Amino acid sequence: MQFFTKIKSIIHLMKEVDFDDLSKISEKIDLPKIMKTVGELDEKQLDGLMKMLTEKSKKGQHQLPPIDGDFYDLDLKLTQEQRAIQMKVRNFMEDEVEPIANDCWKKAQFPMEIIPKLAALNICGVAYKGYGCPDLPFVMEGIIAEELARVDVSISTFFGVHSGLAMGSIYLCGSEAQKEEWLPKMQKMELIGAFGLTEPNVGSAVSRGMETTCRIEGDAWVLNGQKKWIGNATFADVTIIWAREETSNKVKGFLVRKDTPGFTTEKMEDKMALRTVQNAIITLKDCKIPEKDRLQNANSFRDTAKVLRMTRAGVAWQAVGCARGAYESALKYTKKREQFGKPIASFQLVQNHLVEMLSNLTAMKTMVYRLSELQDQGLLTDEHASLAKVFCSLRTRDVVSQAREVMGGNGILLEYNVARFVADAEAIYSYEGTKEINTLIVGRAITGYSAFV
Structure with missing residues (x-):
């Protein structure tokens, strides 16, 4: 002091x-x-x-x-090297993405031109060891997710699907040969990945009710079924497809390359959230995948769950970024917007909203920081990640709602950014496990009873 x-x-x-x-x-x-x-x-x-x-x-x-949403100065815990990476990502998002974010969101188009610039930041697979990856603490994966989402949740989602879900599936479940083939090029973003788990008829119950099937025929696997809500799938070079083996009912993972016969994608239209993300419905019709492209260490849904556990922590950080972007945008607005002859930031009720927003944001960031510390110590459990996902996505809804409220009618206009955060918060609330499913995971851990159907 x-x-x-x-x-x-x-x-x-x-x-x-x-x-x-x-x-x-x-x-x-x-x-x-x-x-x-x-x-x-x-x-x-x-x-x-x-x-x-x-x-x-x-x-x-x-x-x-x-204007700074890090009220407890948690970023001061970062090393100089980590802080430099954080600022590099922040500057990129403010300089390259913020000017185009609203237009891309409105048109539901992904800015492909930013991929080489994003690749130059060298942040893909930031916590992985080897294969050209930076090998930094998991807290940096969280910091990056926060910085991306602070400006545009869509870009953060694109990155999380590629670097977390797709690369993570190969990193955790692939053979050494598969890791060597894919991870270095994906780390440089020369190849883009997608992750196909959710289906049209099953989301939360996918572990038991997966309808996409696979069967072995000679030296190849034949895949049939559909996947839905698959981010990046319209242009990804490789999509991780999870399918249930017809004979054993065990879940297996496959590397499905773009343009594989029998593999088609259809862009999903008319979304109210994450409009920049190119979600697709994938159809697999007698799609033949060679044995060498089966994830060799993915033999049950437990292996799929390892990937989800790792990336769910990143989604909690993403919620923090969304809330921080909304809070900082609203705070900036209230300092400039004048009513009754003075800035509305000087009004008691507006300050009450701002303090409630900051309280939620600070609690969220404190939680996810500890979550990443547990991850770095090898102590992260499903219930740890699920509790953070439940709390942070729920509180983000509160923050973006109050951010819109203090901006009055202007809060629903894209030009003020908060409207986009309000909509995108709804997607964060649902993906990587709904509030209800993540709640039951935590409930099972603390009571010893499983309340799943």
Whole structure:
């Protein structure tokens, strides 16, 4: 606290002088000492300092604090290397994606041109070991998901499907030969992946009621059935397809390459959420897959569940990003929007909404940070991931709703961004396990009784 008090005092003194007259500054403060102190700041502290020094405030108006949803400064727990990656992703999203996000969402089109730029960030498979992957703590996978979703949940979903579900299936369930063939190119985003589990007639009960089937014929597997809601599938180079073996009823995974005969995709239209994501209905009709493209270490739904456990933590982080984007957009709006002669941020009821939003956001981020710590320690369980998914997706709904509320009628316009967060929060609430299913997973863990049908 003493350190920050000193910085605030320095800022106060510097604001009292004419910045064009260095002699006046040197008379009031010790410039070498200030430069030494500033040099010891991390990037976040420096950003805040620079904003306070460079923003010109109106005459008679006090300096407003910076807009930052990380109220408990959890990002300070990151190393300098991790912080640099976080800021690299943030800058990319603000510079490259934010200007086009609303237009892409409105047109339901994916901006293919950003893929090479996203690949250049070198963040795919960030927590995987080998195969060109960065091999960083799982907390960085969460931080990246948050930063992507903070600007555009659709781009975060695209990335999560590719880097998490598709690459993760190969990383956890593939043979060494399959990992060597696919992961290096997917890490560079030279090949894009999709993940096909959900079906038209079964979602939550897919572990027991999967209708897509596979059977062995000679040296190939024959797949029949349909998958639904499969993100990236309209343009993916490879789609992980999960199917039930006809004879044993065991669930197996397959690497289905684009343009494989019998494999067709149809883009899903008229979505109210994640419109930029290219979801598809996949039809498999006597689709033949060679044995070498069967995931060699996927022999039951328990193996599928390993992938879901790992990525469900990322979805909880994604919910935090969605909530943070809505909160920061709303806070910025309330500082600029004036009614009755003053900014609405100065009204008691608006501040009440903002504080409730920040409370939820802070609780969410604290939870997911601990979740990733458990994951890095090898202690993550299904119920850990499920509790975070339940809580964060539920609270995100509250945050985006209040963000829209403080913006009044403007809150439903795309140009103010919050409307997109409101809609996309509904998708986060449902995918990677509904609230009800994830609740039952946690309930089973704490009571010892399974309430599943």
